[in-house]
Amino acid sequence: MATNLSPARVRSLTASARRLCRSATFSTSSKKLGYADTLRNLKIGAHTRVLYQGFTGRQATANAKESIDWGTNIVGGVKPEVEGEHLGLPILPSVREAKKKLNPDASAIYVPGDRTAKAIEEAIESEIPLVVAVAEHVPVHDMLRIHSMLKTQSKTRLVGANCPGIVSVVGKCRIGFQPLPCFSPGRIGIVNKSGTLSYEAFASTTRAGLGQSLCISMGGDVLAGTTFVDALKVFEEDPDTDGIILIGEVGGVAELDAAEWIKDYHTRTSNPKPIMALIGGLEAPQGRIMGHAGAWAAPGEPSAKFKYQALEKAGVTMVSHPEKFGDGMKTLLANRGFQSNASTSTLSRSAGQQRGFHTMRRFKNPPMSQAPQTQQRRSLYIKQHQAFDILQKRHVKTQEKTVSSEHFNLAVGIDRTSLSPCITVSSASPSEESFLRIPLDYRDKHRIIFENATPMVSQIISFLGLPLEDHEPLQKYIRKLWPIFMEKEAFLMSTRASITDNVVVVHEARFGFDDAAFRSAGRQKEVHALRDTRDEVPEEVKAERQGAIYVKLDGEGSIGTLVNGAGLAMNTVDSLILKGGHPANFLDTGGKATSDTIEGSFRILCSDPRIKTIFVNIFGGLTKCDMIAQGIINAFKNLNMTVPVVVRLRGTNEEKGQKMIAQSGLSLHSFDSFDEAAEKVISLAKEAPKV
Structure with missing residues (x-):
């Protein structure tokens, strides 16, 4: 159930919970990971040498032709075990070979969803600076593995998956499938979750005579390689960007993270760039997935209306429809004294080279916070009696029962900010202050639960105020839930339970499984056979x-x-x-x-x-x-x-x-x-x- 949490609550854990999360990473070094250092790789332009993975496919070929005609510097492509030529450009058998011979700055991944994670992994291993994944239906557990890799390195930045991509309009570099007729070189930076809403924003700012500088898609999946805050940091330092547009929607807390960053930006900046935003899904029915794989609110996540209010309180100008961005931004720029289109009167300012990032301050890691095509069903929620059957096979006791104050909610799901699995806990009747989210490190998925569960369980018991001296019942219960989550590729396993006679008894269960794992990769057939x-x-x-x-x-x-x-x-x-x-x-x-x-x-x-x-x-x-x-x-x-x-x-x-x-x-x-x-x-x- 989505709950209107305060931004401070959603973005933070108690001090002891933070200590627990740090211990759960099992890092062998105190050195901070460097994924945030890859932000500079988002500043693409005419200098960017673009590689295509899946180069010879029909969609990739058509897209590459358009991009080349527009001015994108595509240097070649990859097709496994093939070496030759396509569109007059070299084809190489692996990304590793392409790295040696073509020295690409970015890779556009045009392979189906079931092969996207493997393609991203190959690009990471070859240290390609920017990877753009556009495919839908990428299995979410595949992406959990990819993000566990990204956190350990400082060379590769990911945009996507399930996104239109990234385009430098002033630098004539498109990596993705954004509609080129909507663009005109200009002054507005745009970051978005939704493709069609961003296309409307492109067209609106073009009609207003403002144009665009750099447009970055966060994408519609649960796990995004680049977030709103990442894009905002780039736009802040970008001399070609005078105004910023943010397009969010129901699901996750990325918009709240952005609101907190914007409040800080306004505090430390004498003449901040104006920011406008739109949030889709204000009227979305609770518990439904609204088209995008990530357009749903997990337990403890805020509603779309609350995100709208948080951005508005942060000083963002909100609009109800994207066609209002153009005239609205024009007014904001005039009111704040920004000169008309001076920053992009000539395209050469950013088209030929990366600028400004050698003097940029080092960014800290984002804070941890609470035809027909392939069929677009995004998830499968099974019936409660089916969830009970799965639990009983793992020797978990189940019993339907009226909710009482002794009950508690415990879910295994995905934390979208830490880009990892997490455990979410709340009381039987959650309020704004009653959610605890504990991110877990995907790389150490077995050690977390089986070797280091005691500190986590102690934190949960303390948070819920349970009068338990023996941690064993809750610890056993989590150890039984976790393998279900991992083995069956769930995205959410939410339960309501109580502890009776030193045994956890589940009274309600709502289990959701990743549909992409089945439709794209053919996995989890037995789970999806439960659908009627x-x-x-x-x-x-x-x-x-x-x-x-x-x-x-x-x-x-x-x-x-x-x-x-x-x-x-x-x-x-x-x-x-x-x-x-x-x-x-x-x-x-x-x-x-x-x-x-x-x-x-x-x-x-x-x-x-x-x-x-x-x-x-x-x-x-x-x-x-x-x-x-x-x-x-x-x-x-x-x-x-x-x-x-x-x-x-x-x-x-x-x-x-x-x-x-x-x-x-x-x-x-x-x-x-x-x-x-x-x-x-x-x-x-x-x-x-x-x-």
Whole structure:
């Protein structure tokens, strides 16, 4: 359950818990690890020599051609056990060989999710300075292993996975798949979780005449190689960046870490760069994963609304929709006396060399704190009786029982800030001050539990105030939970338990397992065989089969939403509710929606009798607006639709798509502005006759 924690509470443990966490790393040296020293590797530009892993694949080839034409300095690629040429550039059989012969500064990883971790590992071993992983569906336990490696070195910086990548607009270097037509060289640094929301932000700042300097994606996964704070530190020192945009969403505490950093930045800086932000998922239903693998709140994590409030209190200017970033930032820059586009009037300032980082202060490690594509289901929560069966096989006693004050909550999950497994503990009725999070070191996963559990258990008992002299029952219980978490690739195992007659008894259990481990890598078949789609919401199952993500919202929702991209879909629901509308659903057709997926999505929406009107909100980054327009027109003709539809098409081929809608002769309402489109769809829903 997500809880509105104070920033101080979420970001810190008690002094004794900190001591415990330090002892849990089992470091053989007192020397600090150096991953933070790799921040300078994010400052890419025309000097950056880019390598492609998975170079000859269809998507990588198309992407490389675009990037080369734009100005990116791609020097070659890697294909295992192959040496030759592709696009007039060398192919080498390994990253190690490419390092010797091509001396790349960065590697773009274009391999499927099940092979992404291995590719990252190869790049780390070859000490490639920057690694950008764009793939979705990378198994989360694979990434736990990767982050345990990253912490031990100071050469390689990771961006991603599951992210659009990083682009220096002033330096003409794109590593990833960001839509190039949205960019113009300029002054605004942008860091984001959501791809489609960031594309809207790129376009908004371009339309405002501000342009962009450096754009960094944190990505939508639980475990991010580069965070908001990392990007903010780079933007602070970047002479090409005059203003900063941050785009967050439900899940994790990265936005709270950013808020704390921003408060400190404002305190120590006489004329700070203006910062604007947006948080997606303010109205996301509790306990649901909203498209992105990381868009969910674990026990003890704050709500999206609380993160919004924390950033606002830190002095950040908040907006409700990304199209407002351009004009808003223009006003902020003028009010603070920043000169117009002087920092990027010539591209040569940063295009040819790294600058400024040789004098940068050493950063401390971030503080520890509390088509259809591959089907986009992100997780599997099994039923409680199934979780009980798993526990009983490990000789854990289970008994359903009404919650009492003697009960406590104990979960094994993932700490997104320390990028490691963790144990979270709270009382039966948690309050803001009642969560304890203890990060564990993935590298020493066996020693932590089996050789050094006593200090951790002592801390838990002290935190809960349990009158126990014998630590053995709780210690045995954790030793039984931990192997389940590791062996079955869980992302969350949350239990409510009590201790009776020196035995831990579990009364409630909610276990979530990583779907990517099954769909990408074919692992954990026995766990995923527990799924029974007959017990699920039919619309959600249908959407999954066509590669979309559908969440049916509770209540008398009258507006059906159809959006491409999880972040934009969350923000669409948020914005409609803010304006007094009543969305019936969240529907992410995927960042690569086709006319077929659009028509299929209309079929699902039309099956919901609550829906009185449909709002199509598409930002064409990778998706082309004319293709979406054709899907809308096809749906109208094939489904004999009578429900009015409001369409907002922006981005790639927007004029062509809007013209197709206007000339279709169908009952479609087309808009450029999000606000105008939202107001129209709300008015149509109110005017619709009640059945």
